[in-house]
Amino acid sequence: MNSMAPSGAPRAPKIVARNVTKTYPTLAGSITALDDFSLDVAEGEFVCIVGPSGCGKSTFLRMLAGLEDISFGTIDIRPGAEPGKPLNSVVFQEYAIFPWKTVIDNVAFGLQMRGVSACERRETARAWLDRVGLAKFADYYPHQISGGMKQRVSIIRALANDPEVLLMDEPLGALDAQTRVVLQDELLRIWEETRKTVVYITHSLDEAVLLGDRVILMSAQPGRRLAIFEIDLPRPRTIDAMNMPRFAEHRAEIWERLSSEVTRAMEMQQ
Numbered sequence: 001m002n003s004m005a006p007s008g009a010p011r012a013p014k015i016v017a018r019n020v021t022k023t024y025p026t027l028a029g030s031i032t033a034l035d036d037f038s039l040d041v042a043e044g045e046f047v048c049i050v051g052p053s054g055c056g057k058s059t060f061l062r063m064l065a066g067l068e069d070i071s072f073g074t075i076d077i078r079p080g081a082e083p084g085k086p087l088n089s090v091v092f093q094e095y096a097i098f099p100w101k102t103v104i105d106n107v108a109f110g111l112q113m114r115g116v117s118a119c120e121r122r123e124t125a126r127a128w129l130d131r132v133g134l135a136k137f138a139d140y141y142p143h144q145i146s147g148g149m150k151q152r153v154s155i156i157r158a159l160a161n162d163p164e165v166l167l168m169d170e171p172l173g174a175l176d177a178q179t180r181v182v183l184q185d186e187l188l189r190i191w192e193e194t195r196k197t198v199v200y201i202t203h204s205l206d207e208a209v210l211l212g213d214r215v216i217l218m219s220a221q222p223g224r225r226l227a228i229f230e231i232d233l234p235r236p237r238t239i240d241a242m243n244m245p246r247f248a249e250h251r252a253e254i255w256e257r258l259s260s261e262v263t264r265a266m267e268m269q270q
């Protein structure tokens with residue numbers, strides 16, 4: 001579905017990962033975290049990656065972000081026509097915001113690093129705060145706001161930087177169930193407005209089916225690509241998509257393949 005542009009032509013790939021392998025040296029010998037993993041992500045596509053614990057999801061994301069060396073294979077993130085944009089921004093599960101900066105200065109941080117003028121970066125940051133209902137907390141410090149608000153700040157800080165691709169590693173994993181649902185809905189709305197290319201790691205199948213155009217299923221360690229599921233729920237989506245019979249069908253189909261990998265991963269850990 002989303003691999004096609006509105007004109008019907010195939011979308012250009014934004015991320016091309018080919019035969020990516022990652023080995024880590026350990027005292028007990030080297031371990032292969034990721035094995036021969038290939039993935040194309042189209043421009044403007046929202047791709048979710050699921051798999052059992054320890055299958056190499058975060059390792060892959062860190063390699064996409066350039067935070068980890070690749071042992072074998074290649075990863076290419078293709079810049080767009082607009083010059084000066086950062087290739088990626090990453091949102092992690094832990095609220096990676098600076099406690100000594102106000103909310104607005106946190107949101108403006110990436111722009112500051114890129115040399116954007118003080119006036120322009122405050123304007124951009126304020127517009128993002130408005131968009132997620134945080135304008136009145138602009139001058140608060142992180143310890144004065146809730147966990148959900150902190151993660152909103154992390155997400156809009158990444159988006160304010162206008163990266164070519166947005167990389168998210170369990171960004172809602174630390175939140176309580178209700179806040180998580182609110183932020184899932186918010187992510188759907190923001191993605192609809194921005195159409196960013198997103199790679200999103202999650203342990204939650206509900207989240208993957210709700211948010212993704214495609215869900216990539218990885219095997220237990222060493223992580224390999226086991227299956228790709230196209231999610232054909234209509235867009236724009238809201239949280240109500242979870243009540244659709246098709247949602248339950250997608251979820252069941254993915255769980256059928258994932259459950260045996262989860263069992264295998266647990267057996268390996270014993």
Ligand SMILES: Nc1ncnc2c1ncn2[C@@H]1O[C@H](COP(=O)(O)OP(=O)(O)OP(=O)(O)O)[C@@H](O)[C@H]1O
Nearest residue numbers: 024025026033052053054055056057058059060221
């Ligand atoms: N720096 C490292 N040194 C050695 N081994 C590592 C290192 N980082 C990750 N690993 C190993 O690589 C494998 C993949 O780890 P990774 O964190 O990528 O998995 P994951 O799928 O993200 O796990 P989870 O779902 O539990 O977050 C694991 O066996 C992990 O122990």
